[in-house]
Amino acid sequence: MESFSLILAIVVITALAFDFTNGFHDTANAMATTISTGALKPKIAVAMSAVLNLVGAFLSVEVANTISKGLVDETGIRPEVIFAALVGAILWNLLTWLVGLPSSSSHALMGGLVGATVASAGFGAVHGDVLVTKVLLPAVAAPVVAGLASLLATRFSYGIGGTADGEATRKGYRAGQIASAGLVSLAHGTNDAQKTMGIITLALVAGGSIAPGSNPPTWVILSAGLAIALGTYIGGWRIIRTMGKGLTDLEPRQGFAAQTSAATAILASSHLGFSLSTTHVVSGSVMGAGLGRKGGVVRWSTATRMFVAWALTLPAAALVGAGAESVTDLGDWGTAVVAVFLIAASAAIWKISRREVVDHTNVVEETDEPAGVVTAAIAAVTPPPVGTVTEDLTATIPAPVTLSAPAAEPAPAAPATPPAAAV
Amino acid sequence: MKIDWAALGSVFGVSLGVTVALVTLFTLGIAGLNRREKATAQGGSAALAVTGAYLCFAACAAAVAYGINLIVAKA
Numbered sequence A: 001m002e003s004f005s006l007i008l009a010i011v012v013i014t015a016l017a018f019d020f021t022n023g024f025h026d027t028a029n030a031m032a033t034t035i036s037t038g039a040l041k042p043k044i045a046v047a048m049s050a051v052l053n054l055v056g057a058f059l060s061v062e063v064a065n066t067i068s069k070g071l072v073d074e075t076g077i078r079p080e081v082i083f084a085a086l087v088g089a090i091l092w093n094l095l096t097w098l099v100g101l102p103s104s105s106s107h108a109l110m111g112g113l114v115g116a117t118v119a120s121a122g123f124g125a126v127h128g129d130v131l132v133t134k135v136l137l138p139a140v141a142a143p144v145v146a147g148l149a150s151l152l153a154t155r156f157s158y159g160i161g162g163t164a165d166g167e168a169t170r171k172g173y174r175a176g177q178i179a180s181a182g183l184v185s186l187a188h189g190t191n192d193a194q195k196t197m198g199i200i201t202l203a204l205v206a207g208g209s210i211a212p213g214s215n216p217p218t219w220v221i222l223s224a225g226l227a228i229a230l231g232t233y234i235g236g237w238r239i240i241r242t243m244g245k246g247l248t249d250l251e252p253r254q255g256f257a258a259q260t261s262a263a264t265a266i267l268a269s270s271h272l273g274f275s276l277s278t279t280h281v282v283s284g285s286v287m288g289a290g291l292g293r294k295g296g297v298v299r300w301s302t303a304t305r306m307f308v309a310w311a312l313t314l315p316a317a318a319l320v321g322a323g324a325e326s327v328t329d330l331g332d333w334g335t336a337v338v339a340v341f342l343i344a345a346s347a348a349i350w351k352i353s354r355r356e357v358v359d360h361t362n363v364v365e366e367t368d369e370p371a372g373v374v375t376a377a378i379a380a381v382t383p384p385p386v387g388t389v390t391e392d393l394t395a396t397i398p399a400p401v402t403l404s405a406p407a408a409e410p411a412p413a414a415p416a417t418p419p420a421a422a423v
Numbered sequence B: 001m002k003i004d005w006a007a008l009g010s011v012f013g014v015s016l017g018v019t020v021a022l023v024t025l026f027t028l029g030i031a032g033l034n035r036r037e038k039a040t041a042q043g044g045s046a047a048l049a050v051t052g053a054y055l056c057f058a059a060c061a062a063a064v065a066y067g068i069n070l071i072v073a074k075a
Helices: A002-036 A042-059 A062-066 A079-098 A105-121 A128-161 A167-206 A218-234 A237-246 A252-271 A278-292 A300-328 A332-353 A373-381 A389-396 A399-408 A418-422 B005-041 B047-073
Strands: none
Touching: A002 A042, A002 A079, A002 A105, A002 A167, A002 A218, A002 A237, A002 A252, A002 A278, A002 A332, A042 A167, A042 A218, A042 B047, A079 A105, A079 A167, A079 A237, A079 A300, A079 A332, A105 A128, A105 A167, A105 A300, A128 A252, A128 A278, A128 B005, A167 A218, A167 A252, A167 A278, A167 B005, A167 B047, A237 A278, A237 A300, A252 A278, A252 B005, A252 B047, A278 A300, A300 A332, B005 B047
8 A cells, every 4th residue: 555655646746747847838828929929028928827827727627527538448547557648748748848849738648648558458448539539630620720710810900900000009909919818828727737637636546545536636726726837937938939939920919819819719619519729729820810911921841840749749648658658567666767767858858958048038039030031031040949940850759759669678777868869 | 430520610610700700899999099099199089989999899808708707617
């Protein structure tokens, strides 16, 4: 029983760590356009988003109660499986953050869960059709829905309002953007903080410390809400830069259209029962707003890298999750190896990120760059995150594969090096 | 495998309609305020435009309130 509670503690801590990465990965969704158009100062924007995420976490437990159901068979899920799933999700979140690409944290989590379940119980335990209808189809539909809506809205807005640029215009769109960004943050809190609550609750049930079918205990709600708020406040500035500046150049009016379309699509989808990922929705609406303005450019090279990351999210997280699960299966020391590996790999990624720091001071630095003909050339030469992202991507994306390959064998020291070597 | 085309379609329709309607309303509101700005600069007033503008903003605020209501009501 002793080791049981230890693994449970590890799972809870890892889940909170995932929640934290989820927060900072997704700050961009709510606040990237608000920051890039200058509607709010970067620090104030992330603080506001953090508070709203925290508030959102307390509003309902509906999502938390459904997260575990449907995708995999809950019977036979052990805490180790959940731990392995979280390892996959965290590592993928950190890697995409390093290259500054917005990708869905929920997909990473589901990928890790699917991978770990397959490694633990075989392919039969995963519901393939649920995977298609709940994961793949929404991923394709979200950017199209939100993108079209924001494209049309931007068109209309410029058509009706002309390009007037008075004090009233500036202030007006600023207020509008803040309001719609707030809605996105709140919706994010009700959805994503709860995914972690659901995971922790699932682990507690699997570990036998609370009865099946219980609601998440209060301490779970509180800690999950705090973890996501803290992550949001720290801010994934790299992703904010890509989303706010890298995909397209936004004027306040476009930012407003994009954010409104995102908020509407997220609320409509969660209300009408066709769940769309916040990340996909916002990316789509930002691109739509970019295309909606005359002379607006979408940097398709950045967009393509983002799409590639989306496509890889599920399989990559699944591979790491599966690898981690195979190792934890070897016994308690296997679990320890995975835990050490997770910490080492996270530290390595953080270390690499320090080579080129992106924070609130330089997140909107490229404002001076002239938009227009040159942008395409600039985008090709200096994509937002790192100087050499095109090489970076090919070097980094396979990393999870190389990560999980050595992880599949009991080689404790080896897995820590690939991320460093790969970038 | 059952794909819920009806749900997808309604999400698509509602998102498109509501977004365009909201942004259009808001733009109209701002256009109204702009008119007042110009009118005051010339020493006149634009009562009708301003009333229209505030009506538009009120509609937007109502939509936001409904949005918050949707988020909260999930509880």
